[in-house]
Amino acid sequence: MTTLILYALLKIAGFVLGYVMLTATLLTWIERKQSALAQDRIGPARASIMGLRLGGLLHIPADAIKSFTKEDFIPDTPNPWLFKFAPVIAFIPAFVMFAVIPFGPGDLIISSASFGVLFILAVTGISVYGATLAGWASNSSLSLLGGLRAAAQMISYEVTMGLSLVGIFMVYEDVNLQNVVIRQGSNVLNWGIVTQPLAFFLFLAAVIAETKRGPFDVAEGESELVAGYFTEYSAMRFAMFMLGEFIAIVGVSAVLVTFFLGGWQVPGLEETGGWYTVLQVSAFALKTWFLCWLQLMIRWTLPRFRYDQIMHLGWRILLPLSLLNVLVTGIVLAIIHG
Amino acid sequence: MLANYLPILLFLIVSIGLGFTLLVAGKLLSPSKPSAQKNSPYECGFEAFEDARMKFDVRYYLVAILFILFDLEIAFLFPWAIVLDDIGVFGFLAMVVFLLVLVVGFIYEWMRGALEWE
Numbered sequence: 001m002t003t004l005i006l007y008a009l010l011k012i013a014g015f016v017l018g019y020v021m022l023t024a025t026l027l028t029w030i031e032r033k034q035s036a037l038a039q040d041r042i043g044p045a046r047a048s049i050m051g052l053r054l055g056g057l058l059h060i061p062a063d064a065i066k067s068f069t070k071e072d073f074i075p076d077t078p079n080p081w082l083f084k085f086a087p088v089i090a091f092i093p094a095f096v097m098f099a100v101i102p103f104g105p106g107d108l109i110i111s112s113a114s115f116g117v118l119f120i121l122a123v124t125g126i127s128v129y130g131a132t133l134a135g136w137a138s139n140s141s142l143s144l145l146g147g148l149r150a151a152a153q154m155i156s157y158e159v160t161m162g163l164s165l166v167g168i169f170m171v172y173e174d175v176n177l178q179n180v181v182i183r184q185g186s187n188v189l190n191w192g193i194v195t196q197p198l199a200f201f202l203f204l205a206a207v208i209a210e211t212k213r214g215p216f217d218v219a220e221g222e223s224e225l226v227a228g229y230f231t232e233y234s235a236m237r238f239a240m241f242m243l244g245e246f247i248a249i250v251g252v253s254a255v256l257v258t259f260f261l262g263g264w265q266v267p268g269l270e271e272t273g274g275w276y277t278v279l280q281v282s283a284f285a286l287k288t289w290f291l292c293w294l295q296l297m298i299r300w301t302l303p304r305f306r307y308d309q310i311m312h313l314g315w316r317i318l319l320p321l322s323l324l325n326v327l328v329t330g331i332v333l334a335i336i337h338g
Numbered sequence: 339m340l341a342n343y344l345p346i347l348l349f350l351i352v353s354i355g356l357g358f359t360l361l362v363a364g365k366l367l368s369p370s371k372p373s374a375q376k377n378s379p380y381e382c383g384f385e386a387f388e389d390a391r392m393k394f395d396v397r398y399y400l401v402a403i404l405f406i407l408f409d410l411e412i413a414f415l416f417p418w419a420i421v422l423d424d425i426g427v428f429g430f431l432a433m434v435v436f437l438l439v440l441v442v443g444f445i446y447e448w449m450r451g452a453l454e455w456e
Binding site: 004005008009011012041044064067068069071072073074075076083087088091092095096098099110112114117118119121138139140141142144145148151152155156157159162163166167169170173174175202223227231232235236237239240305308311312315316319324325327333334337 | 340341342343344345346348349350352353354356357358360361363364365367369370371372375376377378379380381391392397398401402404405409412415417419420421422425427430433434436440441444445448453455
């Protein structure tokens, strides 16, 4: 019992607090630096310790100190408690998603419960509350509109998210994420992106909309709604929304890697254990970083969609396509299996 | 059984703890000098024009209703997808009929303009 708890805590500390938090923190800097490079600017370069700037990396500790020590004021609102805890509600689902994601072979997964994907879908369902409650509790027109947009957009794309995964489960016949990774194997031609190419793109579009990031960022579109549902938030509570958003990027990247890019599998490597395991965990880390980079790149490449375009894309294009994907996958599987 | 669920509980405790630690640390380390100006809703420097509890578009409700329908459908599809190999062509066709019924409803919504946003 004690060993079980200690081992679980070790995995949580190593994987989530170590890898995920580190990546999310670095992403706050990478996003600014990368957007600067994309737009031919210098980007963050002001923070310095005795003239040492490290390419703007010192902005990360500077931001942390700022968010801890700035005044965190609460506007006059009829729902002060909802206002205070909405950031926590937005922060936790992004975090607990990692509980069922395998980051290495064997028991290198925090919980190998058989409900894997259902947990992920449930948790993304809860993450809608954070943004919506924040928008409602802020008692500001801009926040309310941002919260409504966030809610409608997130639940619209959740349908596509679930439906595009159905194809994956028809092919690999398991909802436990570790087993999905094992069945994809070390042969690249057997990975989700090859067996379910359409589902990959549908899922990618859906998760970017779920994280409310560009080009789907109308819920916080600064040109019309100032900052959307977190307009009224300041200091640490604002920082929690931002951190939650960056953790969610790492989270959806890890989910994409698990379902479509073979998880921790290294192409051509069948064995596990010892140094092979180290190699496989690194492969998972690298694949996840690549997808994080891809999401940032998409944000700084595509212009923001209008809200009606987002709803049009979600309900009239992605949803019929994902239903079609289920149908075609079923027919193809029926032909293959005879 | 326990080995699968206990880590999730631990993880929940750790993440809730982390969330509240951040909030409390922010509370302890930051100044607090509220004023009427600071606490009024942000509206580009104006006094707020109207109460934030305003009427909003019925289509947001409509989207939520559609979401419930399709999300339930997905809940049906997951167990079906897992056992597809065992239930064979008959099982597949049965689900196609179920999906067709749903698609008819979906087309009806589409024709009625429930998916129109301007």
